[in-house]
Amino acid sequence: MDMSKLYFIKALLDCGVTGSLINRDFVCSKGMNTQTLSHNIPVFNVNGSPNETGQISEVVNVVLRYKTHSKRMLLAIFGLGK
8 A cells, every 4th residue: 555556466365255355465565565464374175184384474555456347355375386
C-alpha cells in the first residue's frame, strides 16, 4: 500500500480457497513491503500433510482492482511455484 505502484497481472480470484495468497517470488521481484506475522501459519496439503514450502510468516497489504471494482486485501506470502 505504501509503494503506490501499479502492476498488471493475471490472477485467480474467488477460487474457493480458505485464504488469499501471493507468490513469494513475485513479492521479492517487485520489492514489495511486507509485514511479519507474530505467529507463523502452518500450511497443509489436501491429504493433510505439511506443505514442503513451509509456513506463512509474512503478509503484504495490497489493493486489487478489476474494471470498476477494487478491494483492499492482506495477502499471505507463500511459495506457490510456477
